[in-house]
Amino acid sequence: MSQFVINMLFVGASFALYFGIAIWARAGSTKEFYVAGGGVHPVTNGMATAADWMSAASFISMAGLIAAGGYANSTFLMGWTGGYVLLAMLLAPYLRKFGKFTVPDFIGDRFYSNGARLAAVVCLIIICVTYVIGQMAGAGVAFSRFLEVSNSTGIWIAAGVVFCYAVFGGMKGITYTQVAQYVVLIIAYTIPAVFISLQLTGNPIPMFGMFSEHTESGLPLLQKLNDVVMGLGFTSYTGDISSKLNMVLFTLSLMIGTAGLPHVIIRFFTVPKVADARWSAGWTLIFISLLYLTAPAVASMARLNLLTTVYPQGVEAPALAYEERPEWVKTWETTGLIQWEDKNSDGRIQLYNDVAPAFTPTAEALGWKGNELVVNNDILVLANPEIANLPSWVIGLIAAGAIAAALSTAAGLLLAISSAISHDLIKNMINPKISEKGEMRAARISMAVAILLATWLGLNPPGFAAQVVALAFGIAAATLFPALMMGIFSKRVNDKGAIAGMLVGLVFTVVYIFLYLGWFFIPGTATFANTPDNWMFGISPLSIGTVGAVINFAVAYAVSLSTVAPPQEIQDLVESVRTPKGAGGALSH
Amino acid sequence: MTSEQANAAAYWKANVRLIIWSLVVWALVSYGFAILLRPMLAGITVGGTDLGFWFAQQGSIITFVGIIFFYAWKMNKLDKQFGVEE
Numbered sequence: 001m002s003q004f005v006i007n008m009l010f011v012g013a014s015f016a017l018y019f020g021i022a023i024w025a026r027a028g029s030t031k032e033f034y035v036a037g038g039g040v041h042p043v044t045n046g047m048a049t050a051a052d053w054m055s056a057a058s059f060i061s062m063a064g065l066i067a068a069g070g071y072a073n074s075t076f077l078m079g080w081t082g083g084y085v086l087l088a089m090l091l092a093p094y095l096r097k098f099g100k101f102t103v104p105d106f107i108g109d110r111f112y113s114n115g116a117r118l119a120a121v122v123c124l125i126i127i128c129v130t131y132v133i134g135q136m137a138g139a140g141v142a143f144s145r146f147l148e149v150s151n152s153t154g155i156w157i158a159a160g161v162v163f164c165y166a167v168f169g170g171m172k173g174i175t176y177t178q179v180a181q182y183v184v185l186i187i188a189y190t191i192p193a194v195f196i197s198l199q200l201t202g203n204p205i206p207m208f209g210m211f212s213e214h215t216e217s218g219l220p221l222l223q224k225l226n227d228v229v230m231g232l233g234f235t236s237y238t239g240d241i242s243s244k245l246n247m248v249l250f251t252l253s254l255m256i257g258t259a260g261l262p263h264v265i266i267r268f269f270t271v272p273k274v275a276d277a278r279w280s281a282g283w284t285l286i287f288i289s290l291l292y293l294t295a296p297a298v299a300s301m302a303r304l305n306l307l308t309t310v311y312p313q314g315v316e317a318p319a320l321a322y323e324e325r326p327e328w329v330k331t332w333e334t335t336g337l338i339q340w341e342d343k344n345s346d347g348r349i350q351l352y353n354d355v356a357p358a359f360t361p362t363a364e365a366l367g368w369k370g371n372e373l374v375v376n377n378d379i380l381v382l383a384n385p386e387i388a389n390l391p392s393w394v395i396g397l398i399a400a401g402a403i404a405a406a407l408s409t410a411a412g413l414l415l416a417i418s419s420a421i422s423h424d425l426i427k428n429m430i431n432p433k434i435s436e437k438g439e440m441r442a443a444r445i446s447m448a449v450a451i452l453l454a455t456w457l458g459l460n461p462p463g464f465a466a467q468v469v470a471l472a473f474g475i476a477a478a479t480l481f482p483a484l485m486m487g488i489f490s491k492r493v494n495d496k497g498a499i500a501g502m503l504v505g506l507v508f509t510v511v512y513i514f515l516y517l518g519w520f521f522i523p524g525t526a527t528f529a530n531t532p533d534n535w536m537f538g539i540s541p542l543s544i545g546t547v548g549a550v551i552n553f554a555v556a557y558a559v560s561l562s563t564v565a566p567p568q569e570i571q572d573l574v575e576s577v578r579t580p581k582g583a584g585g586a587l588s589h
Numbered sequence: 590m591t592s593e594q595a596n597a598a599a600y601w602k603a604n605v606r607l608i609i610w611s612l613v614v615w616a617l618v619s620y621g622f623a624i625l626l627r628p629m630l631a632g633i634t635v636g637g638t639d640l641g642f643w644f645a646q647q648g649s650i651i652t653f654v655g656i657i658f659f660y661a662w663k664m665n666k667l668d669k670q671f672g673v674e675e
Contacts, residue, residue: 066646074645078619081650085615088657089608093664207647211636220637238638240627247624273675275668278661285657289650296646489605575594578601579673 003392007146010396011403014184015161018177018407022165025173030439033170034101034419040175040270046283048175049267051182051408053080053258053284054291055131056138057469059185059405064377066299070229070237074296075247079254081285081292086259088281091481092268094488094577096277101269103262103416103480104424110487112570113495114429119502121420123479124262126506129453131261131472132413136458139406145335145382146399152459158407159455166411167447171270174411181404186290188401191394192384193294196301199388206297214304225304231315232307232352233359237300246540253545257473260481263412266419274580302380305387310351310373319348328386337376344369351375414454418447468521470542471513478505478548486556488578491571493560501556509548516541600671607663611656619649 027033040048058080066073098106103124108117136155143154165173190206197209201221214221225237241247258264268277309329310320322340332338340349344367353359354371382402385394422443427434434442461468479502486493486501514520516530528534530541539547565571576582590598622630627641635643668674 071642071645074623074642077646078623078649081653082615082619085611085653085656089611089660210646211638211643222642223637226637238642240631240641244624248620251619251624275661275665275675278657278664282654282657282661285650285654289654292650293647575597578604579597580668580675581673582675 001392003395004148006392006396007399010393010400011147014180014400014404017180018161018165021176021180022169022173025169025176027168027170027172027440030101030423030436030443032172033440033443034269034415034423035266036170036172036175036270038270039272042271042276042280043283044175044179045267045271045276045280047182047287048178049264049280049284050287050291051178051185051404052267052412053261053264053409054182054185054288054405055409056135056142056402056406058291058295059189059402060138060142060378060381063295063298063302064380066296067303067380068377070235071239072241072247075251075254077292077296079251080258081288082251082255083258084281084285084288086255086481087264087268088278090485091259091265091488092277092281093274093580095265095484096268096271097274097577097580099269101266102419102423103265103484104420105428106487107480107483107498108424108428110570110573111483111493111495111498112566113499116483116495116499116502117424117428119499119506120480120483121424123475123502123506124420125417127261127472127476127480128263128413128417129450129457130468130475131263132410132417132450132454133457133461134469135406135410135413136454137461139403139410140458141378142399142402142406146395146402155455155458158403158410159451159458162407162411162414163448163451166414166451167444170443171266171415174415175267175270177411178408181408182287184397184404185401185408186287188397188404189291189298189381190294191397192388192390193298193301195390196305196384196388197297200301200304206301207293210297210300221304222300225300228304228307228311228315233356233363234353237303243538245538246543249539249543249546253477253543254473256477256481256549257545258476260476260479260484261472262420262476262480263409263416265484266416267412298381298384302384302387306375306380307351309387310349319350321348323347325349328383331386332379332383337379339374341372343372349373410454414447414450417450418443421446421450470517471510471521474509474513474542474545474548475506477545478509478552482549482552482556486553488574490557490560491574492565493556494563494566496563497556497558497560500559501552504555505548505552508551509544512536512544512548513541596671597673600667600673603667603671604664607660607667611660615653615656618644618652623649 031037062076065076095106104117104120107120108114136158139158140151140155143149143157144151165177193206194204197206198204200214201209201212202215203209203212210221212221214224217224222238229237268280271277271280309326312320329338349372350368351373352363352371382398385398422439426442427439483498483502515527517526519525532538622641623645630640633640
C-alpha cells in the first residue's frame with residue numbers, strides 16, 4: 001500500500017469520526033449551541049480545552065522553534081502553559097459563576113454599558129480572526145504535504161469539515177469532536193517521540209530520555225548536543241543568555257494572552273459547577289503538558305538526529321556526501337522545505353553557522369563557503385517518523401494529528417466569533433426581542449460567514465503567521481484579560497474606566513506592533529526597522545502585550561477613580577460572582 | 590455589615606491570600622528559577638545541564654499543574670468552611 005493511500009485512510013477515518021460525532025451531538029437550543037448545555041464533565045472539558053488550545057503552531061511548529069533556539073525559546077513552553085494558572089485562579093471560576101454564554105456578556109453586564117460590550121466584541125473579533133488565519137494556513141499545509149492536493153484545495157477541505165460539525169453542532173458538536181481530536185493528536189505526537197527516545201537513549205519516556213545518557217557516545221544527551229552544535233559554530237543549546245528583559249516580558253505576554261483568549265475562556269462555561277471550572281483548568285493543563293513535556297525532548301533529539309545524519313563521523317570529519325543522503329531528505333526536498341546548494345562544489349552537505357564571526361576561520365580552513373543546507377523548522381515534527389525509520393502508518397497518524405490540531409482550534413475560534421455576533425451584537429444590542437429560534441439561525445449564519453472569512457484569509461494570508469499570532473496574544477493580554485480581572489477583583493472600576501482601559505490597551509499594542517512589523521503586516525510599511533536598537537526601552541514588539549496590559553490597568557483605575565463609583569446592583573453582582581453558592585446551570589436568557 | 594456579608598468578605602480575603610501565595614510560587618519557578626535566578630542554580634547539574642534549564646523546559650510546567658490542583662483542592666475546603674459551596 002502506498003504512503004498516499006495510508007495517509008488517506010488515516011485522515012479519512014478521523015473525518016468519519018468527526019462527522020459521526022457531529023450527527024450525534026446536534027445542538028437543539030441556544031444553550032446547547034453556546035455552552036454545550038452546561039453539563040460537560042470537568043475531565044472531558046479539560047481534554048476538549050487542551051485540543052481547543054493546542055493549535056497547528058503547538059503541534060507542528062513549537063518543537064522546531066525550541067530545536068532552533070534551545071534554552072532561549074523555552075519562553076513558548078512556559079508562556080503557553082503558565083496562563084492556565086492565571087485562568088484557574090483569576091478568571092474561570094467567577095466567570096462560570098456569572099453563568100452566561102460569552103466573554104462580552106460579562107464585560108457588558110459588569111460594566112453596565114453597551115459601549116463596553118461593543119469594545120469587548122471588537123477586541124474578541126480581532127483576536128479570533130487573526131488567530132484563525134494561522135489555523136487555516138496550518139491545515140492547508142498539512143493537507144498539501146500528506147494528501148498531495150494544492151494548498152488552497154486543502155484549505156477548502158478543512159473549511160468544509162469544520163462547517164459540518166461546527167455549524168450544526170455548535171459548542172456541543174465542537175466539544176465532543178475536540179475530545180476525539182485530542183486523542184488523535186496526542187497519540188500522533190507521542191508515538192514517534194517514544195521511538196526516537198528509545199533509539200537515542202534507550203529510555204521509552206521522552207521527557208526522561210532528554211535528561212539521560214546518549215547511548216552511542218555515553219555522554220548525557222544534552223551535553224552531546226551542545227558539543228555538536230558548538231562544534232559547528234552555533235550557540236550552546238542549553239547555555240544561558242545575557243539579556244533577560246525580553247525573555248521575561250515575552251513569557252508574561254504569552255501567559256496573560258493565553259488567559260485572555262476568548263475561545264479558551266468560553267470552554268469553562270460548559271462545566272456544571274464553579275468547583276468544576278477550577279478542576280477542569282487543572283485537567284486541561286495535564287492534557288496539555290502530555291504534549292508540552294514531550295515537545296522539548298522531540299526538539300533536542302530531532303536536532304541531534306539531524307546533525308548526526310549530516311556528520312555521521314562527527315563534526316571534525318567530512319560531512320555526508322549529497323549522493324548518500326537518506327530517503328527522508330529526498331522526500332522533503334521535493335516540498336522545498338529542505339534545500340541544498342553546493343556552495344564549495346565538494347558534493348558534501350556542510351551545515352553550520354555561517355554568520356558567527358568566531359567560527360569563520362575554522363570554516364575557511366576547511367574550505368567551506370557558507371551553509372549549504374536550509375531546513376524549515378516545521379519539518380522536525382512532521383518528518384520525525386521518517387527520520388526514525390518508523391513504519392508508514394505512523395506517518396499517516398502524524399497527518400491526521402496535524403490536521404486535528406488545526407481543526408479543533410479553528411472550530412473553537414469560530415464559535416467564539418459567531419456567539420459574539422449572534423448573542424452580543426444581535427441579541428443583546430440590536431434586537432433583544434429575537435426568538436430563541438431566530439438567535440440560533442443568526443448564530444449558524446454568522447458561523448458560516450466566519451468560516452468563509454477565515455478561508456479567504458487563509459488563502460490570502462497577510463504577512464507571516466508567526467507575526468499574526470503575536471498580534472492575537474498581544475491584544476488578548478492588553479484588552480480582555482485586564483477588563484475581566486478588574487471586573488471581578490475590583491468593585492470600583494466603572495464603565496468609563498473599563499472602556500478607556502480596553503481602547504488605550506488595544507491602540508497602544510496594535511500601533512507598537514505595526515510600527516516595527518509593518519502596518520497591517522503589509523511588507524515594507526514598517527516605520528522603524530525591527531532591531532533591538534530601535535525598540536522602546538529595548539522591548540520587542542512580540543513582548544509588548546505585557547506593557548499594554550499594565551497601561552490598561554493604570555488607565556482604567558485612573559479614569560474610574562475620577563468618575564462616579566458603579567451603582568449598588570453592580571457591586572452586588574461582583575459580590576455574587578465571588579462566591580460559588582447559587583450558581584446552578586448557565587442561565588437561559 | 591450583616592454576618593452574611595462579613596462571611597463573604599472573609600471568604601474572599603482567604604481566597605485572595607491563597608491566590609497571592611500561589612502566584613509567588615508560579616513566578617518563582619518560571620521567572621525566577623528558569624530565567625532570572627538561573628545563574629544562581631548553575632551549580633546543580635541535571636542530565637548534562639543545570640537545574641535552571643530543567644525548570645525552563647519541564648519543571649515550571651509540572652509546578653503549574655501542581656499549583657492549579659492545590660488551589661482547586663484548597664478552595665473546595667474553603668467553600669465548605671465558609672458554607673458557600675454549591
